[in-house]
Amino acid sequence: MLKGHLDNILLAALRAGPAHGYGLIEDLRRRSEGHFDLPEGTVYPALHRLELARLIESSWSHSPEGRRRRMYALTRKGVTALDERQSDWSRFSKAVSLCLDDAEPCPS
Amino acid sequence: MPVLIEDYLNAIGHKLDFDRSLAARACEDIEEYCHDVAAEMNVHPHEAEELAIKGFGNADLVACLYATSALGHEVRKTWLSLAFVVVGAFLAMRLRTLSLGPLQTGDGDVLLLIDRFSLAAGLCFALMGWLRSRTSDFSLRLFSARTAFDLSLVAIATSIIAGTMRVAAELGSSIASGHASIVIITVGVEFALLFAVHARVRKLGCYFDRASAAV
Numbered sequence: 001m002l003k004g005h006l007d008n009i010l011l012a013a014l015r016a017g018p019a020h021g022y023g024l025i026e027d028l029r030r031r032s033e034g035h036f037d038l039p040e041g042t043v044y045p046a047l048h049r050l051e052l053a054r055l056i057e058s059s060w061s062h063s064p065e066g067r068r069r070r071m072y073a074l075t076r077k078g079v080t081a082l083d084e085r086q087s088d089w090s091r092f093s094k095a096v097s098l099c100l101d102d103a104e105p106c107p108s
Numbered sequence: 109m110p111v112l113i114e115d116y117l118n119a120i121g122h123k124l125d126f127d128r129s130l131a132a133r134a135c136e137d138i139e140e141y142c143h144d145v146a147a148e149m150n151v152h153p154h155e156a157e158e159l160a161i162k163g164f165g166n167a168d169l170v171a172c173l174y175a176t177s178a179l180g181h182e183v184r185k186t187w188l189s190l191a192f193v194v195v196g197a198f199l200a201m202r203l204r205t206l207s208l209g210p211l212q213t214g215d216g217d218v219l220l221l222i223d224r225f226s227l228a229a230g231l232c233f234a235l236m237g238w239l240r241s242r243t244s245d246f247s248l249r250l251f252s253a254r255t256a257f258d259l260s261l262v263a264i265a266t267s268i269i270a271g272t273m274r275v276a277a278e279l280g281s282s283i284a285s286g287h288a289s290i291v292i293i294t295v296g297v298e299f300a301l302l303f304a305v306h307a308r309v310r311k312l313g314c315y316f317d318r319a320s321a322a323v
Contacts (some may be wrong), residue, residue: 001287003297021137021140022144022145022148024140039163039165040164041164041165044137044141045174048137048174048177049178052177053181063143069139070136070140071138
């Protein structure tokens with residue numbers, strides 16, 4: 001179920017500011033209170049896909065130890081895409097919630 | 109580099125050897141993650157490697173996921189390359205016609221039909237491949253897009269060969285009229301484009317092969 005939303009979750013995580021891959025995984029794990037324990041093997045390729053789609057961009061930075069790190073940041077196109085997807089998701093989740101919450105037994 | 113992670117990265121590099129930049133990207137990501145684990149979790153580098161390998165999964169799966177992540181981008185590039193070759197072949201044909209004038213009738217009529225029809229078909233198949241790759245059914249997408257791109261390449265090659273056969277008959281008279289260089293250059297450019305796009309379609313085939321293993 002999460003698979004279809006991975007791109008959106010990663011874009012949303014980058015709205016707060018640039019981050020590196022490991023930081024994103026940890027941030028999502030923390031923000032979802034442990035629900036999204038994303039395997040690294042799916043997150044990094046997804047970041048690459050988003051970069052190829054020009055929704056995010058990467059640049060090299062240096063860690064406190066002086067090691068090179070790839071930092072990811074939202075592009076303008078990514079911000080627009082995220083706004084649209086958030087709006088779609090809000091409508092969708094609201095509709096599903098309405099159906100689930102107000103479900104009444106069928107009249108016999 | 110320690111042996112454990114080196115073997116793992118070599119295996120991934122081998123599976124993605126059709127695209128060195130993709131293989132390098134995958135290896136960079138894994139190495140970076142490995143260093144991050146060692147630094148953030150304060151574990152021994154050897155343990156960090158084990159955690160990285162466990163987190164990313166087996167080399168086959170990692171290669172599949174990276175190939176899948178770049179597949180859409182590669183499909184778009186291939187479709188644009190095929191369209192570019194069609195335009196290039198068309199311009200070469202027009203340039204020859206302008207220089208040599210209308211070619212003689214006879215077998216040339218049949219070749220002309222093959223030339224034009226194949227070129228149009230090549231463009232249609234390329235467009236079909238690109239559109240197919242955007243359908244939601246992934247298994248259908250893999251089969252149909254790949255077939256459409258292969259057919260597009262065959263159609264474009266047929267067009268270029270038919271066009272070359274048409275002008276080959278005229279080469280003698282074109283040498284006499286001083287237009288031989290136009291013929292040779294345009295045919296040379298067409299074949300160069302054909303070989304380049306052939307390499308691109310083959311590369312895309314490798315992407316499909318690797319990505320289909322992840323479905």
